[in-house]
Amino acid sequence: ENILILSDTHLTHYLIDPEYDPILNRIKSAGLLNASTDKVKIFFVPCYLNGTDGIFNLHYYDLLIGMDLSIFPSYYEPWGYTPLESLAFHVPTITTTLAGFGLWVNTHMKEDHPGSIVINRTDSNDTEVVQGIVKAIKSMDALERENREFIRDDAYKASKIALWENLIQYYYQAYDIALRKTENRTQLFVEKEREEEQPIIERKYELSQPQWVRVMVQKSIPQKLSALDELSKNLWWSWNPNAVELFQCIDSDLWEKSEQNPIALLEQISLSRFRELEENPMFMSKLNSVYDEFTSYMNKKQQQTEPCVAYFSMEFGLHVSLKTYSGGLGILAGDYLKEASDQNVRIVGIGLLYKYGYFTQQLSSTGQQVNVYDSQNFAQSVATPVREADGTWKTISIAFPGRNVNARIWRVDVGRTELYLLDTEMEENQPADRSITHQLYGGDWENRLKQEMLLGIGGIRALAKLGIRACVYHLNEGHAAFTGLERLRELILNDKLSFNESLEVVRASSLFTTHTPVPAGHDSFPEDMIRTYMAHYPDRLKITWEQFMDLGRLIPGNRTENFSMSYLATNLAQEVNGVSELHGKVSREMFAGLWPGYFPSELHVSHVTNGVHYPTWTSGEWRSVMETENRVPVWEKITETPNALIWKTKTLLRKRLL
Numbered sequence: 216e217n218i219l220i221l222s223d224t225h226l227t228h229y230l231i232d233p234e235y236d237p238i239l240n241r242i243k244s245a246g247l248l249n250a251s252t253d254k255v256k257i258f259f260v261p262c263y264l265n266g267t268d269g270i271f272n273l274h275y276y277d278l279l280i281g282m283d284l285s286i287f288p289s290y291y292e293p294w295g296y297t298p299l300e301s302l303a304f305h306v307p308t309i310t311t312t313l314a315g316f317g318l319w320v321n322t323h324m325k326e327d328h329p330g331s332i333v334i335n336r337t338d339s340n341d342t343e344v345v346q347g348i349v350k351a352i353k354s355m356d357a358l359e360r361e362n363r364e365f366i367r368d369d370a371y372k373a374s375k376i377a378l379w380e381n382l383i384q385y386y387y388q389a390y391d392i393a394l395r396k397t398e399n400r401t402q403l404f405v406e407k408e409r410e411e412e413q414p415i416i417e418r419k420y421e422l423s424q425p426q427w428v429r430v431m432v433q434k435s436i437p438q439k440l441s442a443l444d445e446l447s448k449n450l451w452w453s454w455n456p457n458a459v460e461l462f463q464c465i466d467s468d469l470w471e472k473s474e475q476n477p478i479a480l481l482e483q484i485s486l487s488r489f490r491e492l493e494e495n496p497m498f499m500s501k502l503n504s505v506y507d508e509f510t511s512y513m514n515k516k517q518q519q520t521e522p523c524v525a526y527f528s529m530e531f532g533l534h535v536s537l538k539t540y541s542g543g544l545g546i547l548a549g550d551y552l553k554e555a556s557d558q559n560v561r562i563v564g565i566g567l568l569y570k571y572g573y574f575t576q577q578l579s580s581t582g583q584q585v586n587v588y589d590s591q592n593f594a595q596s597v598a599t600p601v602r603e604a605d606g607t608w609k610t611i612s613i614a615f616p617g618r619n620v621n622a623r624i625w626r627v628d629v630g631r632t633e634l635y636l637l638d639t640e641m642e643e644n645q646p647a648d649r650s651i652t653h654q655l656y657g658g659d660w661e662n663r664l665k666q667e668m669l670l671g672i673g674g675i676r677a678l679a680k681l682g683i684r685a686c687v688y689h690l691n692e693g694h695a696a697f698t699g700l701e702r703l704r705e706l707i708l709n710d711k712l713s714f715n716e717s718l719e720v721v722r723a724s725s726l727f728t729t730h731t732p733v734p735a736g737h738d739s740f741p742e743d744m745i746r747t748y749m750a751h752y753p754d755r756l757k758i759t760w761e762q763f764m765d766l767g768r769l770i771p772g773n774r775t776e777n778f779s780m781s782y783l784a785t786n787l788a789q790e791v792n793g794v795s796e797l798h799g800k801v802s803r804e805m806f807a808g809l810w811p812g813y814f815p816s817e818l819h820v821s822h823v824t825n826g827v828h829y830p831t832w833t834s835g836e837w838r839s840v841m842e843t844e845n846r847v848p849v850w851e852k853i854t855e856t857p858n859a860l861i862w863k864t865k866t867l868l869r870k871r872l873l
Contacts, residue, residue, distance in 0.1 A: 223754050224249040227270050228262045234614045234751035243750030244616070248760055280304045283363075284355050288334065288348060289314040302331055302374035305367040309351050311336035311344065316377070323376045330370030436481065439493040442506040447477035449628040450597055451509060453534045454553060454830035456838075461505050465492065476536035479595040515559055516631040522686035524562040526551060527674055527695035529666070530573075530655055531566050533629060537598065538572025538591055539636070541655055543825075544730055547794070548691050549629075550828035556630030557830070563683055564634035565674040565695075567666065568598055568625050573655045588654065598625040598636060601681070611637070611676040613668060616747055620648045622669060624677050635681065637673050664740050664748060667780065671697025675705070689726045690788065693737055693780035699725060699787030700766075704755045714757050718787070727788035728823070729781060732801045739767070739777035769808045785809060793822040836864045 223233055225242055233239050242257055249256045262268050264275040271278060279285070285301040286309045295316035301308040307330045310317040317333040324331075334347040358366065375381075436444050443462075452458035462477045463470045465484060473479035492498050530545030531537075531552065540546060548564070555562040574586035601609040601624040609624045621643050627634040639651045650658065651665045675698050678685065688698055699721050706717035731737055742764060753763040765771040766786050767778035785791055785806055793799035799822025803815040810818060829848060833841075840856055841848045 225257055225259045227258055227260045228268065230259075230261045234755070235617075235619065237617050240616055240750060244747050246746070250759070276300070276304065279306060282306050284309070284352065286348060286352075287314070288336070288344060289317075290336070292316070298331070299374060299377055302370045305371045307331070307355065307366050307370045309334065309348060313337075319377065320373060323381075324373060328369060328373050330366045330368070331373040435486065437489050437493050439499070440489060440502070442502055443477075443481060446506065446509060447481055448597060448599065449509070449513075449630065450533055450537075450553075451512065451556070451628075451630040452477065454828065455505070455508070456835055457501070457508065458505050461501055464498065464501075474536050475534075476595060478597065479536070479592075482595065513631060519559055519561045519631075521561050523683065524555075524560070524687045524689055525565060525674075525678060525683070525685035526562055526689045526691065527565045527670060527698055528691035529566065529670060529694040531564060531634060533627070533634075534597075537596060537627065538589075539566060539569060539655065541573035544692060546827075547730075547825055550826070550831065551691075552629045552632045552634060553828040553831060556632040557828075559631060562632055563678070563685065564627075564629070564632065565670070565677065566634065566636050567652050567655075567670055568593075568636035568638040569655050570638075570640055570653045571657075593625075598627050600624075601626050601635070609680055610641075611673050611680055613673055613676070614751070615648070615665075618645065618648075620644055620651070620665075620669070622652075622673050622677075624680065635677055637669055637677060639669065660740065661744060663738060664744060667694050667738065668697055668748065671695050671699075672701040674698060675701040679705075685724075687724055687726060689728065690784050691728050692730050693727070693784045696727075696767075696780045696784035696787065699783065700749075700752060700756070703787075704752070707756060717756075721787055722789045725788040726790045726792070727784040728792055728794065729784075729802050730794055730798075731781075732798055732805075734805060737779055737781040739779040741777055742774065745778045782806075782809065789819075791820045793820070794825045796822050796824065798822060834868055836867060840864065 223230075223239065225239060225247075226233065230236060230239075238259060242259070247253070247255060247257050249258075260268075260271075264271060264273065264278060266272060266274045266277075279301060282301075284307050285298065287295065287298045287301075288309065288311050289295060290311075290313055292314040295310060295314035298308040298310040298314065299316050309332045310320075311334050312318055312321070313336045320328060320331050321333050332351050334344055334351075336344050355366070446452050446458060447462070452462070459475075462475075462480060465480065466488070469480055469483050473483065526548070528544070528548040530540040530542075530548060532540030532542075532545035532547075532549040533552070540549065548566075552562065552564050569591070571588040571590055574588050577585045577587050579585050603609055610621050611624065612619045612621050620639060621641050622637040622639050623641060625636040625638060627636065637652070640649050640653075648665070651662060651669060656663070671694075674695065688702070690696060690698060702721050703714070703717045706712045706720055707714065710717075712720070729737075745764070745767075746760075749763075750760075753760050756763065761772065764774075764778060767780065767783040768776045769779070769782055770776065786809070791802070791806070793802040799820060800815075802822075803818045803820045806820055807813070807815045807818065833848075838846070838848075840860065841850070841852045843849060
């Protein structure tokens with residue numbers, strides 16, 4: 216015999232995709248969890264009660280007679296047979312004035328009718344309706360046995376007013392009215408003499424209306440210069456001085472106007488200028504040299520053998536033309552990807568693609584700072600769509616309350632490293648959901664929660680959609696902590712592991728880097744908000760709601776605490792590190808409460824001092840001082856450099872900056 220064990224405590228029968236069901240989500244968001252200590256329990260029966268459902272094996276009416284009370288608070292019901300059926304079986308019922316039967320009871324029962332309670336309902340009094348239902352339930356629950364029998368008899372009495380013998384007279388009246396109206400209309404069909412009317416020819420004038428068609432204009436680059444297009448689509452050029460000089464010499468003015476974006480630059484170059492360049496021996500020699508260096512660099516990617524690292528971050532600072540960063544957190548993430556590319560380490564970046572990025576600061580005429588949000592033109596961006604075999608866009612989906620949110624997957628090539636970005640600006644999404652990826656750290660706290668769900672849950676699903684199986688998951692700040700929850704869900708669902716077994720797997724392969732030295736700077740969300748969006752997750756993880764919330768709390772069971780993303784990340788990661796020696800010490804003290812009984816100095820929270828990507832942040836002047844002919848920096852050279860040369864170089868760079 217096949218036995219199906221349901222993970223949801225509210226369901227009596229199997230339900231497809233219960234996490235998307237509005238009834239279940241509403242029950243859970245209201246805090247009705249069917250826990251052993253709860254005084255109110257709700258059971259959802261999603262099937263027809265025809266006597267063969269496998270659980271009750273009774274018809275609806277056989278179950279109905281065992282009820283003490285039935286509630287049908289209809290918003291709109293022309294008649295309402297369910298409350299009438301309930302009354303006919305001596306079961307008191309609650310209905311509303313928006314049900315035809317409720318109006319019938321109020322009209323035809325002049326005396327009190329405690330067995331059929333009719334609550335006044337309009338379009339705008341939901342609160343009063345709820346209060347009325349609660350009052351009626353409490354009143355019914357407090358009745359003595361004798362009074363209960365009286366109420367049940369009154370319910371049956373109310374059902375008799377809707378017997379056919381009481382309704383037939385109204386059918387006779389309606390039929391009589393219809394016959395009279397039909398008799399009055401018969402004269403309309405008597406044939407009358409009519410003069411033949413000549414048809415009127417109406418002259419129509421057609422107005423010329425514009426027909427708007429979207430046209431994508433693509434640049435046409437001569438075959439000899441096609442390497443320029445390939446170079447422009449990989450950010451390797453941004454830390455290679457020869458590649459930067461190559462694009463700059465095409466048109467130095469346009470290079471600056473396009474914010475040093477080679478894709479935007481090439482789209483503005485005229486065909487005649489391209490013809491000049493392909494006939495220029497010096498330019499072609501430089502192009503071939505840079506392209507040979509690029510292909511030699513990229514060919515070494517085949518030698519990657521180390522375990523794959525998935526690096527999650529809310530922001531990546533790679534280049535000014537890709538507005539996916541705001542400050543140091545993003546710059547560090549971008550430098551990690553670049554350095555991993557140079558070291559030929561297998562790493563995959565996961566983040567979000569923002570329509571407006573972070574705001575640009577401008578000063579008004581009065582000296583006030585003005586925040587300006589400029590929309591990114593993704594057509595001129597280094598980000599490219601990731602396609603299925605049939606050419607459709609690869610997408611992922613996440614369950615939100617009462618709906619699904621879809622996100623497209625983009626790819627950015629950072630040398631030998633791939634960065635995948637998610638974007639919700641899709642017609643399939645609701646307007647509020649399209650704006651999830653409009654601004655980096657934009658919107659209210661609810662939008663921040665949506666962003667972090669998209670990064671963590673959506674990021675893991677994107678890796679699965681891309682067929683990428685990582686060995687290590689690196690969380691750059693707590694924004695990405697939901698990756699751990701989604702990985703737990705996958706291990707429990709797909710690999711049939713228990714929660715504790717899955718927790719060990721996730722911890723053993725997770726690394727959390729914290730950047731914020733004060734508790735107030737760590738993202739945390741109220742329990743009600745978490746419940747609204749993630750009420751179904753405890754069932755998926757086979758744990759209770761309290762166990763789920765404790766993953767993001769400093770003190771287990773403390774309901775006054777918000778759900779902290781940093782605590783969640785720490786609880787789901789084997790390795791935790793700060794970004795400097797001092798910050799590591801501060802972090803140990805800040806997270807010490809997670810391990811009561813241990814001194815901060817005994818904790819495994821460590822530190823890795825932040826560095827920068829040398830080729831990106833070192834100017835050509837300093838590189839000429841410190842590097843060998845093979846472009847290898849020799850750090851000892853700085854101590855041997857004359858003070859006059861150091862001062863001259865710093866003065867030149869300050870002048871360029873200002």
